[in-house]
Amino acid sequence: MENKNERLFDLPSLLASNGGPIPLSRAGIYAAAANGDIPTVKIGRRRFVPSWFIDQLLTPPSSQGA
Template sequence: MSDAKNFYDLDELREEVFQNKISKAHIYNLCKRGDIPTLRVGRRLLIPSWYVEKLLHGTEEGGEFTTTAARLRSV
């Protein structure tokens, strides 16, 4: 089996991408607003790992995602 992670919860996203610089409530609001894609499982919000990887590593310089990722990290 693969050890690759498919989804991150809000706490993991907060730690790995935002280094605990913004509140969990603010991340929840970003998800609710549609800035961060999510999958709801019961009461939990899960963020796809492909999105977390893109936030961490970005895409080609000047791409739309790079701009969005930089904006989210600067929140």
């Protein structure tokens, strides 16, 4: 995940053990992608996660005051 210009990320590069932002096991990340918890784009036989989802994960929630 070093290249900020990437728009799609392969699932293994998102694992925390590989330096990515998602603290799941390899099986867990594939299961989350299969059931729709992680949005993916299928290209050929491979699945990729769009960069907007990664940005959403890394952006802290905004505090909405009264």
